[in-house]
Amino acid sequence: MIFITYAVIGWLWESVFCSFKAKHFVYRGFLLGPYCPVYGFGVVAVLLLIPKEYGTLLNLYFNIVVIVTIVEYVTSWLLEKFFNMQLWDYSKVPLNIHGRVAVPVSVFWGIGCLFLVQVIQPRVEEMIQYFGQLTNGWLPIILFVAFSMDVLSTLLFIVTTKKEVEAVVDTSDSENAAVKEYRLKHIFINVEESVSRKRLLTNLSTIKPQLKHRNLRRIVSNYPNFKVKK
Known part of the structure; x- marks a missing residue:
């Protein structure tokens, strides 16, 4: 605690x-x-x-x-x-x-x-x-489970997807947290899809699906504001 x-x-x-x-x-x-x-x-x-x-x-x-x-x-x-x-x-x-x-x-x-x-x-x-x-002693357990799930999901993301996301997402900002911010804020933002984003989805649909590709497809599909490098 x-x-x-x-x-x-x-x-x-x-x-x-x-x-x-x-x-x-x-x-x-x-x-x-x-x-x-x-x-x-x-x-x-x-x-x-x-x-x-x-x-x-x-x-x-x-x-x-x-x-x-x-x-x-x-x-x-x-x-x-x-x-x-x-x-x-x-x-x-x-x-x-x-x-x-x-x-x-x-x-x-x-x-x-x-x-x-x-x-x-x-x-x-x-x-x-x-x-x-x-909370009758339940609060530490709940927080521990939530924190552990966050750590495990982040590790899975890093292992399976992060490098591919960094290859198309602009991470040049000094905060070095663009990938994490995309995982969060773009869930709540709806904007028109860019041509490069559509092209990325098309490319993903033509390759043999692997775990890392499914994660990347999920991220691009769920985050309409996903920006792609030219």
């Missing part, structure tokens, strides 16, 4: 911040749901790894900075190596390491997590206990 709570809070923070910066709505994260797992993992790691007897607030702060920096670096590396995704890039930030982490960013996360541990977390624990009692 702590993991999913802060994953949702992290998604809200990033979506609002990045949307304001880009001047249009940006749906952050690589999963379909409104959560960014790196925040959940980061907070859980901080809560589990900080010493029980941390001494002064300064000692607590430095412990937090080290933990969140390691979590952010490892998460960035895993996303790039296994999912070919780069959801953030600090290469233009001073004192960065491979663009995955940077000292100014770690300092900022350290301050945020210090406030979180001292002020926010006790309130979150009270909220979790309240909703746990209100």
Whole structure:
């Protein structure tokens, strides 16, 4: 529950911040749901790894900075190596390491997590206990099942379809989340089909159907606003 709570809070923070910066709505994260797992993992790691007897607030702060920096670096590396995704890039930030982490960013996360541990977390624990009692203990199970289904469906999409979708979808935007956004928002938008989209559907109908082709055909058919590179 702590993991999913802060994953949702992290998604809200990033979506609002990045949307304001880009001047249009940006749906952050690589999963379909409104959560960014790196925040959940980061907070859980901080809560589990900080010493029980941390001494002064300064000692607590430095412990937090080290933990969140390691979590952010490892998460960035895993996303790039296994999912070919780069959801953030600090290469233009001073004192960065491979663009995955940077000292100014770690300092900022350290301050945020210090406030979180001292002020926010006790309130979150009270909220979790309240909703746990209100739902008779079913809420964690429901959220776990929903999150697991999202992860499995995303992995299946990446394995069977993502490369073919990226070959025809313009993913040049800096957010590197166009594929996920197409999976969501175009369900709710109806516009006239483009010639290139019709051509793609025609080509798909002429090849021997495989799982990845069925997924691609489903995506193109369901998302009328699907844009295709020339």
